[in-house]
Amino acid sequence: MRGPIGAALLAITLATPGLAQNRFPSIPPEQMTPEQRALAAAIQSGPRAAVPGRDNSIGGPFNVWLRSPGVGDRLQALGSELRFRTSLPQALNEFAILITAREWSSQYEWFAHHRLALAAGLPASIAADLAEGRRPEGMNDDQRVIYDFCIELHRTRFVSDANFAAVKQRFGEQGVVDLIAVSGYYVALAMTLNTARVGLPDGVAPPLPELRR
Known part of the structure; x- marks a missing residue:
């Protein structure tokens, strides 16, 4: 949830003792x-x-x-x-994961994959724009087709002929399937993290700002 209501709920969550804690404590190996x-x-x-x-x-x-x-x-x-x-280049696969993390405001997912995306070659400026909810500037053709496909799929639940054709032409039918699958899998992962309230490591500030749309 975004906007004033989402910000208010986030503030309540962070201000209420115990509410922001992980709902699933670690299980000791012996148990x-x-x-x-x-x-x-x-x-x-x-x-x-x-x-x-x-x-x-x-x-x-x-x-x-x-x-x-x-x-x-x-x-x-x-x-x-x-x-x-995956058949997708690693940097683009990680880009798709970051897009999912941003769309679901999954702080842990973004934290875990941001460094992997940069290490794989995704420009830091593209990740920074994405984190702020902006269409990244300076994307190359490959990054642009991944972004357009994923954003449309997340936000409209469908993919246009133009965006489908662009991914298929560049990465083939397997690339289309792999892009759908990685997006869907990390939605499930974001749902898990957000529902469980999995926290960031001690001393790590939330990397994603609250968006108002």
């Missing part, structure tokens, strides 16, 4: 069920383990998904596919 331990092991292994600077603890959305290990396992596997085996 996990066998299914939860298997999910934790899957999350901590594979390509995620090779990400530089990654905290290998079970936090963020993964701690929430431990409550439903079957769902969590399928979600983490899909996330791994969409991050590490």
